[in-house]
Amino acid sequence: MFAGRAVHVPDAKGLRDLHTLLGSPGTDMPAVRLLDPEGGELVVAARRMGGDDVLDEEAKARYRHHLTLLDEEIDRATELGDDRRAAELDGERAALLEELRRAAGLGGRSRRLGDEAERARKTVTARIRDVLRKLDRAHPELAAHLRATVSTGSTCRYQPDTPITWRL
Known part of the structure; x- marks a missing residue:
């Protein structure tokens, strides 16, 4: 009551x-x-x-390295006027960032399996x-x-x- x-x-x-x-x-x-x-x-x-963390520190470092390479390739394609290649690379970059967001928890902390x-x-x-x-x-x-x-x-x-x- x-x-x-x-x-x-x-x-x-x-x-x-x-x-x-x-x-x-x-x-x-x-x-x-x-x-x-x-x-x-x-x-x-x-x-x-x-x-366990969905992504360990080594995996995160590899993702960061790959993002840096993608950024460089996007810049190079843009400088050469290859819009099709820049768009492809930008799509790959967006997909990679989405995967990283899914692996991150609240406040960017690692999500755990x-x-x-x-x-x-x-x-x-x-x-x-x-x-x-x-x-x-x-x-x-x-x-x-x-x-x-x-x-x-x-x-x-x-x-x-x-x-x-x-x-x-």
């Missing part, structure tokens, strides 16, 4: 995530634990380790957002409260301004 009103909503994984967070206010909860609550500490630790923690972050965040959208219709006050007090990410947390006693 919240704001003097109770609602019943169908069971959902996002509701279970919120149940866990509401039961431990002020506690950081790894998204990997919410994704697999029965997994135990070993599974949580293993999933938090992450995967097989990163369980990243998958858990995305999954748990999506599950909670889905429940909040449903609560917008069923109980808008509760949805607003949860949006203001629940943070999601690789670590999730329920942090109300004042203590609330929930009947969980």
Whole structure:
């Protein structure tokens, strides 16, 4: 019950995530634990380790070198008036830059292959957002409260301004 009103909503994984967070206010909860609550500490630790970079430093250096060569070839083709060749090289350069963008994560950091923690972050965040959208219709006050007090990410947390006693 919240704001003097109770609602019943169908069971959902996002509701279970919120149940866990509401039961431990002020506690950081790894998204990997919410994704697999029965997994135990070993599974949580293993999933938090992450995967290998999509591009290692050697691959990045080779891409940079190839981009430099492409820029030089584009300049040379332009100087010679070979617009067709310059356009071909420019297309290759654009495709290479797109591949580099796909391999880069937020803020240019390396994206990682097989990163369980990243998958858990995305999954748990999506599950909670889905429940909040449903609560917008069923109980808008509760949805607003949860949006203001629940943070999601690789670590999730329920942090109300004042203590609330929930009947969980």
